[in-house]
Amino acid sequence: xxxxxxxxxxxxxxxxxxxxxxxxxxxxxxxxxxxxxxxxxxxxxxxxxxxxxxxxxxxxxxxxxxxxxxxxxxxxxxxxxxxxxxxxxxxxxxxxxxxxxxxxxxxxxxxxxxxxxxxxxxxxxxxxxxxxxxxxxxxxxxxxxxxxxxxxxxxxxxxxxxxxxxxxxxxxxxxxxxxxxxxxxxxxxxxxxxxxxx
Amino acid sequence: xxxxxxxxxxxxxxxxxxxxxxxxxxxxxxxxxxxxxxxxxxxxxxxxxxxxxxxxxxxxxxxxxxxxxxxxxxxxxxxxxxxxxxxxxxxxxxxxxxxxxxxxxxxxxxxxxxxxxxxxxxxxxxxxxxxxxxxxxxxxxxxxxxxxxxxxxxxxxxxxxxxxxxxxxxxxxxxx
Numbered sequence: 272x273x274x275x276x277x278x279x280x281x282x283x284x285x286x287x288x289x290x291x292x293x294x295x296x297x298x299x300x301x302x303x304x305x306x307x308x309x310x311x312x313x314x315x316x317x318x319x320x321x322x323x324x325x326x327x328x329x330x331x332x333x334x335x336x337x338x339x340x341x342x343x344x345x346x347x348x349x350x351x352x353x354x355x356x357x358x359x360x361x362x363x364x365x366x367x368x369x370x371x372x373x374x375x376x377x378x379x380x381x382x383x384x385x386x387x388x389x390x391x392x393x394x395x396x397x398x399x400x401x402x403x404x405x406x407x408x409x410x411x412x413x414x415x416x417x418x419x420x421x422x423x424x425x426x427x428x429x430x431x432x433x434x435x436x437x438x439x440x441x442x443x444x445x446x447x448x449x450x451x452x453x454x455x456x457x458x459x460x461x462x463x464x465x466x467x468x469x
Numbered sequence: 470x471x472x473x474x475x476x477x478x479x480x481x482x483x484x485x486x487x488x489x490x491x492x493x494x495x496x497x498x499x500x501x502x503x504x505x506x507x508x509x510x511x512x513x514x515x516x517x518x519x520x521x522x523x524x525x526x527x528x529x530x531x532x533x534x535x536x537x538x539x540x541x542x543x544x545x546x547x548x549x550x551x552x553x554x555x556x557x558x559x560x561x562x563x564x565x566x567x568x569x570x571x572x573x574x575x576x577x578x579x580x581x582x583x584x585x586x587x588x589x590x591x592x593x594x595x596x597x598x599x600x601x602x603x604x605x606x607x608x609x610x611x612x613x614x615x616x617x618x619x620x621x622x623x624x625x626x627x628x629x630x631x632x633x634x635x636x637x638x639x640x641x642x643x644x645x
Contacts, residue, residue, distance in 0.1 A: 298533070318536060323559035326529025333530035336494060336517055337537025356531075357522030365519060451563030456534065462539045 274391070275412060277436035281375050282343075284417060284435055285346065286311040288373070291425060294464070296334055300327040300347025302382045308346060309447035315461035319447045319454050325354030328372050332362050335370040335429075338462070342369050342425055349376040349390045349434075356399065362430050363404025370429040372400070377437050385439060394447050400432035408432040474561030479605075479637065483570065484513075487542060493517065494541035496536045497525030502572030502638035503544045505590065517626070518531040524549035532565045540623060542568045547575065547591045547632070552634050554598050560628045561599040569629035572619040577635035591632065593595075600628040608637050609612035 285307035289297065297317040298310040305319045318334075320327060331345035352374050362370065376392035390396060397408035406428055411417050422434055448454055459467035483506055487495070495510040495518045497503060510518040521527050524545045524634025531541035547551075550571060560567050575581070595602050601621065605614045611633065618629040 296537075302522075320559070322562065323529060323532075323556055325524065326532070326556050326559065329526045329529035330536070331532025331535035332519075333535075333539075333541070334537040336519075337539035355526065358526050358529075361521050361526055361530075362521065365517075384567045393533060451559070454564065455563045458536055459538070462536070465540060 274393075275436070277377065277412065277438050279412070279414070279417065279435060280440065281307055281377065281437040282310055282442045284373065286423060288344070288346070288421070291421065293342075293425070295342040295344055295425060296338060297329045298327060298334060299435065300324075300345070300351040302351070302432050303442070304346050304348050304351075305379070305447065306442070306467060307375065307443050308443070310445040311446060315457045317447075321449060321451070321461075324351055325358075327351055328355055328358040328362060331370055331372065332358070332365060333369040334365060336387055339369055339394045343367075343370070344424060345370070345372045347372070347374055347407060348381070349388045349396070350372055350376060350380045351393075352396060353389055357404040359400050359405070359432075362414055363400070366404065366406070367430055367434070368428045371406075371424045371431045371433070373424065374432075374434045375437055376434045377439050379439050381439065391435070395435050405430045405432045409434075411435040414419045476505060479553050479608040479611035479633075481509060483615050484509040484621060486612055486615045487511075487516070488625070491540050492542050492619075493539040494519065494531060494566060496521055496522050496530050497544035498527070498546070498549050498572075500544070500546035500572045502546070502633065506570075509576065518546040518609075523587045524552045526529065527554040527561060528567065529569055532560060535565050538548070540566070540568075542570060545572075546572050547571050547573045548587045549619040550591045550595055550630070551587050553596060555629060557595075557600060564626040565628070566622040566626050567570060567600075567614075567629070569586070570615065571630055571636045572633045573596065574637050579635065595630050600630050602608065602630050602632060605631060605633045606638060611637070
């Protein structure tokens with residue numbers, strides 16, 4: 272199958288998704304997705320990650336199980352998700368209705384010299400998610416497709432999975448708070464109030 | 470005359486500690502030594518028992534659980550400790566509480582030589598990434614050790630691993 276060149280801009284895509292966040296809990300993967308979420312506007316209910324590669328979707332699962340009434344959006348990269356492919360199976364079995372896993376897929380390892388990832392060579396993450404038991408999965412290449420998916424991210428019974436193909440165009444670095452304990456505390460305080468420090 | 474083998478009681482002692490400590494999410498990669506505890510957690514409607522494909526998934530999952538206000542526990546065999554190391558770096562940096570219960574292989578009366586290297590590396594590897602390690606050498610120590618580990622983990626925001634000796638579990642018998 273011929274390669275289809277991505278045309279969407281990652282910053283615009285993530286900003287459009289987060290415009291509608293409401294009271295959703297956002298779990299960005301390390302690297303560019305964390306910078307994208309920071310660029311869209313700092314928020315205490317975004318758990319920026321600076322490490323733990325391969326664990327983002329499972330962090331989303333633990334959070335979604337703990338907070339079944341809140342929507343949880345994992346927004347991660349193709350390299351990060353590829354490191355934790357088994358988590359698709361673990362999530363597919365648990366079937367959390369409030370979890371959406373979104374991959375901002377530029378088909379490259381952007382932080383380490385733009386080496387192509389497996390998705391550049393045709394590895395189909397949504398097909399894997401569907402086979403693992405996600406209730407819906409698909410790929411977005413165009414703005415109209417993104418528009419059609421937008422309500423699904425927040426409302427369609429999960430787990431849902433969407434790979435959004437984006438270009439490798441440089442985006443300015445927007446770095447959020449770095450210290451892990453600070454990110455954790457402000458997230459829990461915003462979500463749990465006084466229970467955060469019990 | 471031989472007496473019939475009774476199922477051990479220490480796994481249910483751990484389960485009772487989980488109940489008292491308010492554990493809601495139990496993530497595991499199966500081990501024979503944990504089978505009774507896993508069964509008890511699956512049967513409990515107030516707990517969510519989650520089977521993983523690899524142990525590090527559980528480290529990440531329970532970090533997410535804590536962010537959402539729930540306590541969890543991670544069950545594995547000692548060979549799984551090595552799979553967790555980088556993810557435990559995140560636990561360390563963010564000071565997430567994490568309660569891990571490891572059943573030892575490659576240790577007391579082991580038959581399988583391939584189990585020995587990771588067994589020998591379990592304590593140094595966990596210690597190197599900042600996990601506090603506590604051991605259970607006798608079945609009747611399991612409950613109180615896990616209770617103490619849970620308090621340490623959740624009250625001080627740290628990762629604590631309880632290692633259950635192969636002497637407690639019994640060596641795996643091949644060909645039986």
